[in-house]
Amino acid sequence: MTALAKLPGPVLRLRRGWRPGSAALLIGGILTACLVGIALTSLVWTPEDPARMRILQKLKGPLVSGLLGTDHLGRDVASMLMRGAFNSLTTAFAAVAVGAVLGTLAGVAAAAGSKFDAVLMRICDALFALPPILSAIMLGALLGPGALTAIVAIGVFMIPVFARVTRGAAMQIWAREYIMAARMAGKGTARITVEHVLPNIAGQIIVQVTIQLAMAILTEAGLSFLGLGLPPPAPTWGRMLAESQTYLLQAPHLALAPGLAIAVAVLGLNLLGDGLAARLDPRRRQAS
Numbered sequence: 001m002t003a004l005a006k007l008p009g010p011v012l013r014l015r016r017g018w019r020p021g022s023a024a025l026l027i028g029g030i031l032t033a034c035l036v037g038i039a040l041t042s043l044v045w046t047p048e049d050p051a052r053m054r055i056l057q058k059l060k061g062p063l064v065s066g067l068l069g070t071d072h073l074g075r076d077v078a079s080m081l082m083r084g085a086f087n088s089l090t091t092a093f094a095a096v097a098v099g100a101v102l103g104t105l106a107g108v109a110a111a112a113g114s115k116f117d118a119v120l121m122r123i124c125d126a127l128f129a130l131p132p133i134l135s136a137i138m139l140g141a142l143l144g145p146g147a148l149t150a151i152v153a154i155g156v157f158m159i160p161v162f163a164r165v166t167r168g169a170a171m172q173i174w175a176r177e178y179i180m181a182a183r184m185a186g187k188g189t190a191r192i193t194v195e196h197v198l199p200n201i202a203g204q205i206i207v208q209v210t211i212q213l214a215m216a217i218l219t220e221a222g223l224s225f226l227g228l229g230l231p232p233p234a235p236t237w238g239r240m241l242a243e244s245q246t247y248l249l250q251a252p253h254l255a256l257a258p259g260l261a262i263a264v265a266v267l268g269l270n271l272l273g274d275g276l277a278a279r280l281d282p283r284r285r286q287a288s
Contacts, residue, residue: 025275031268039086048076080235092216099158107166124160169201203280210273
């Protein structure tokens with residue numbers, strides 16, 4: 001009798017049902033769900049108005065005035081953190097959506113044997129040479145700081161990432177025998193791409209979306225820190241960090257709150273992406 005067979009029934013059933021990446025998927029899913037829940041809750045309720053200033057209550061510590069204290073203008077930190085979650089997530093989601101849609105289209109077009117394969121890849125190389133911070137500075141000079149500047153700057157940087165991932169995955173699908181059978185059946189390139197290629201690479205695209213969301217949140221925080229994100233009084237985690245620099249010794253909670261929020265958001269999305277990759281990638285399932 002093997003050691004596995006000696007395990008109690010409930011433990012054995014749990015062990016058999018515990019698939020690769022389950023822990024990362026569970027923890028990442030919980031953290032991400034909490035983040036999204038807080039962001040959506042901020043639309044209908046926050047402890048205080050995030051823009052309400054109370055100078056007499058400025059720089060109060062946690063639990064002295066509100067759950068997480070107040071900032072240098074007397075605004076409630078917890079309320080700003082909740083609304084900042086929505087603003088940061090909205091910008092990140094929009095930027096990743098731009099990168100995912102345009103990058104996926106470029107990637108499947110290149111993988112399908114398009115004459116523009118080399119041109120598309122060289123364009124992606126050129127886009128890689130434009131970091132989102134530098135792009136945002138240039139766009140900020142033209143358009144001014146704002147959500148559109150951050151979305152375009154981050155989204156443009158995401159396009160080559162998705163294009164390369166999609167192209168590599170799609171080229172593997174195009175080499176399969178059932179694709180040859182589809183061609184012999186008279187299906188055109190566009191139809192094969194929609195019916196066979198995209199469904200088979202959707203899992204890898206979803207995994208990439210979760211990973212790039214974490215990167216987008218970090219980048220958006222950096223842009224807001226530099227003053228290139230949403231303009232005041234809309235709270236963002238990056239600007240909260242920037243405004244806290246002057247008061248680090250006097251009120252360290254002003255930096256800890258948004259810093260931990262960014263760390264937890266990135267950790268949750270990375271764990272979620274790793275768990276999804278373990279579930280959706282057959283090679284990682286076999287290795288486990």
